[in-house]
Amino acid sequence: VKYKGKVAIITGSSRGIGKAIAIQMAQQGCTVVLNGRNQERLDQALAEVKQYQDQAISIRCDVGDSEEAHRLVEETVSRFGRLDILINNVGVSNRGKFADTHPDVFRKVFDTNLFGSVNPTVPAMPHIRESKGSIVFISSLAGIRGLPELSAYCSAKMGLRAVAESIRIEEVKSNIHVGLIYVGRTEIEPNKEAIAADGSLVILKERHAEKLPSTGDVARSVLKNIDRRKFITTLTTIGKIQAFLQPRFPWLIERIVIRASKRFTAANE
Numbered sequence: 001v002k003y004k005g006k007v008a009i010i011t012g013s014s015r016g017i018g019k020a021i022a023i024q025m026a027q028q029g030c031t032v033v034l035n036g037r038n039q040e041r042l043d044q045a046l047a048e049v050k051q052y053q054d055q056a057i058s059i060r061c062d063v064g065d066s067e068e069a070h071r072l073v074e075e076t077v078s079r080f081g082r083l084d085i086l087i088n089n090v091g092v093s094n095r096g097k098f099a100d101t102h103p104d105v106f107r108k109v110f111d112t113n114l115f116g117s118v119n120p121t122v123p124a125m126p127h128i129r130e131s132k133g134s135i136v137f138i139s140s141l142a143g144i145r146g147l148p149e150l151s152a153y154c155s156a157k158m159g160l161r162a163v164a165e166s167i168r169i170e171e172v173k174s175n176i177h178v179g180l181i182y183v184g185r186t187e188i189e190p191n192k193e194a195i196a197a198d199g200s201l202v203i204l205k206e207r208h209a210e211k212l213p214s215t216g217d218v219a220r221s222v223l224k225n226i227d228r229r230k231f232i233t234t235l236t237t238i239g240k241i242q243a244f245l246q247p248r249f250p251w252l253i254e255r256i257v258i259r260a261s262k263r264f265t266a267a268n269e
Ligand SMILES: NC(=O)c1ccc[n+]([C@@H]2O[C@H](COP(=O)([O-])OP(=O)(O)OC[C@H]3O[C@@H](n4cnc5c(N)ncnc54)[C@H](OP(=O)(O)O)[C@@H]3O)[C@@H](O)[C@H]2O)c1
Pocket: 011, 012, 013, 014, 015, 016, 017, 018, 035, 036, 037, 038, 039, 041, 061, 062, 063, 064, 089, 090, 091, 092, 093, 112, 116, 138, 139, 140, 141, 183, 184, 185, 186, 187, 188, 189, 192, 193
């Protein structure tokens, strides 16, 4: 029970990777605060998490809205008196070529991925400083370089790196941990959505045929990042190769992606 007495907010934890992180933290004794917009999904996830830690609660809010995200942090602290860990997990990706993309798609994707992380992090800072705790940003391999038909998602996830780097320098004396996780392609829950070029929501194809890491695998790596107070954790072999090559031989990665782009975009449908 490594996290006994600690309090964690995991944004977007009513399903997928966020829920897996919440379950594993609860199993280690952490008091977790679940978050999402859909009440029914949130209730189901809370019932699951409570099997391991009965103090868990859920707070329904849209972290893309700064006032709602502020309430998420304040309600947590007034209920439990502290905040040790904030995991900014909420995210949504886009689909479609840049030239076909309505500019508002960028706004929606940034609202969720970038503002959805900034909005709870700003009010959490004083509490995380007090507990000398952790702030973790869940990024993607799409945050390492621009990829085809994912321009909005790649830009928003890249922005998370800048936010994390700035905080680390500003807070060097406060002894807080800031982590950034580059998550690779992972199994998804049915009905996971993305934003199409015209702004409508599309349901992603299921990925059963592929041999992918599970949400539990990703959650284990996130917990390891927190335990070791590491900055960057890059998941999957492809991810590690990409992260190594990108700053050294960006032209090589570009060529590989151009060659594989048909396969790449088909897999992302
Ligand atoms: N799955 C992958 O292959 C993969 C790969 C790389 C990176 N990632 C990253 O990992 C993170 C989680 O992905 P996932 O696949 O687990 O996603 P998911 O299955 O779509 O789950 C997203 C969760 O966030 C909640 N959510 C979405 N927008 C929200 C908002 N504005 N405010 C509050 N809650 C919100 C959703 O619940 P409601 O809809 O009810 O709000 C749900 O609980 C994301 O940041 C994603 O970019 C995933």
